[in-house]
Each structure stands twice: as C-alpha cells, then as structure tokens.
Amino acid sequence: TVLKKRLVKLVVNFLFYFRTDEAEPIGALLLEHCRITKEEENVFSISFIEEPERKYCFECDSEQQCQEWIEALKRASYEFMRRSLIFYRNEIQKMTGKDPLEQYGISEEARFQLGTHKQ
C-alpha cells in the first residue's frame, strides 16, 4: 500500500483530510460507530462497524503523536459524548441523590436519555 502525505483535521466528529498544499479537503470520515486501533509502530487505523475489515490507516511521525491521535479520535464521536454524559449523570445522581440536569431544566431532552428509540 502506498501512503500519501495528508493534512488531517479533526473537527467535531469528522476527520477531514487535505493535500498538504490545498485549502479544501479532498475527503472526510464521519467518526460514528468506528473503531480506532493501534496497528504497528506509529500507525493507527480507523474502521467502521458495518465493514470492519476495511481499514483507513494513518502513519504518524512518532509513537507519541500516534497515541495522541488515538485518544482524540476515540473521544471524537457524538455518541461517545452522549454515553459519557449519561454516565456522569448517573454517577452524580447516585452520589448526591439529585439529577444534575434538572437545575438547567434540560433533564427531559431526548438526547440525554439512556435509550432514545428510533422513531
């Protein structure tokens, strides 16, 4: 496989990639339902739940950079944030007996519920 040098930008739950001298991205990956895996040295891959054998590989300049990217990408999805929020909410409720979202008046918002069913 040929590796091409790209400028890669993580913006919310999207990973944009650019040719190094261009201002417009040539592509993007939506980072939902994906798995970030450490491959060999300096390399990580992104794969998606419905096609796990298809890996988008990225080689970094150093092992440290590789780890930083892996950590950032694992937390990049909206769904990850949603789960974190639900976890914190539960923990705070258990410790204090109060729902922390009530003070903001947002405790009933669909996006903060445990299981919003597909409509």
Added chain:
Amino acid sequence: MKLNERSVAHYATCDSPTDHAGFLRKRVERHHHHGHHHHTTSYQRRWFVLKGNLLFYFEERESREPVGLVVLEGCTVELCEAAEEFAFSIRFDDAGARAYVLVADGQAAMEAWVKALSRASFDYMRLVVRELEKQLEEACKSLAACRKSPRRSSSSGRKRHLSNPALLPLQEKPTVLENGYSTWGSGGGAIPGGAACPDQDGGHTKPPPLPPRRRLAAGGATGSASPGLSPAMPESPVSPETACFSKLHSWYGQEIAVLRREWQERQKRGHP
C-alpha cells in the same frame, strides 16, 4: 470530496439514538436556469432524522439511504418570515453555504424541531459533559471530605478518569469506550450503537435555557499539534471548518442527484 458514505448511510438508518424525527417540507433551492424564471417556490416532503449533530433526510420514511445530510455546526435555527406557516430555517455562519428552509405540520411540531435543532451541536453536548464532569469531581471531593471510605471506583486514578472518560465505567472491569463498541453499565457484551436501556420516565420540565451561541466549530487538530478536546476557543466570525461542512452538504446532494440520474438512464435503456 470523498466521504465514507456507506458508513454514513448505515449510521443514519441504524438503531443508534434518534433525537428527533418526522416529516418536514423542505424548500427546493433552485439555481437560475438559462431563460427560466422560477417565481414559484416549491417544497418537497422528506422524512427527517436528527441524530446528534447530524440531520439526515430521506425520500421516504422507509428509504434505506438518506438523500441529504446537514451537519449542525456553526449554524442558527430561526423562525422564518416565509409565505409558509410553521416555517423555520437553518442558516450557516459560512457565507457561501446554502440555507435550509423547512416547514412543519403545525405549531407544536415546528417548536419541537426548532428546540431539537438548536441544541444539536457538538459544542452544546460537550458543554454539558464538561459541566457534569466538574460536578462529579466536586461530588467526589465532598464525599471524600465526609470521611466515607473511598469506593473502588473513586480511588487511584480518579483525576485521570475524570478527564479521560475513555477509562470509564469503573464499576465493571475497566473497559475502553470505543466509538460504537462499548459496554455500558449493564454488564457484558458489546452493544454497537450505544446503550440500549429503556427510556427514563420523568415529569414535566420548565422551559430550558438556550445554550450560548457558539460560532466556531471547535476541536480542531492538525497533524502536528496535540489533538484532543480543546478548551473554550475564542469566537471567530468565519471558521474554515464550517466551510468544510457546507461543501460536504452540497457534495452529498450532488452525488445523490448524479446517482439517481444514472439509475434513471439505465431504466430508460431497459436495464433491469
């Protein structure tokens, strides 16, 4: 511009949490054709699905692929002074981006959509998560101060776990939360698409406060800088990142239009 459209379509149609869904009429944005003057505005009825910061729309409720995608970052949702009743718009900070004008079935539907879309941004979710992170840290501290024997989950590495949600949950064996592959509280087994627990019931809510309007789609990371969740970033009227999203919107619509034309041409030529 390439996109992992198969994954996008899968995400749009799978069982992951849907924050809002329903039929809306979407105004058709036409360009000027040579010689044609479009005086009448037309609308197309589409099935809209909001998941997180992504608004998908489908031709039919049962369609297996969305025909459009709107990324709700760097945008404002407002009521529309359009000819249509119950109309609202999604407008972007990026001057070049097209706006979306949508029409709901009634007052209640319109209000529900505007509320859901106004809070759909990644920034808003991140704001709330950070706030709860702080609260949990404070709750842990005051618990410790009350001389309660520390629970296993709040012992070593507490600071680390609070800023690194990837190491939670701690009641089960430590499991890394990977996007879409996680165990959550209910013991064992990967649950793709997030937790699957019954809806929590609740009482009535007071009108929730609107989140602070943030223009910048934050969280930028480059190949060389240290990535990760960035702290509150200074506001900027025009962000290159939001321009990326409007390109993505127009790309997606065009791609589908091309595919459809090709399919129709094949039909005409009598291919199965």
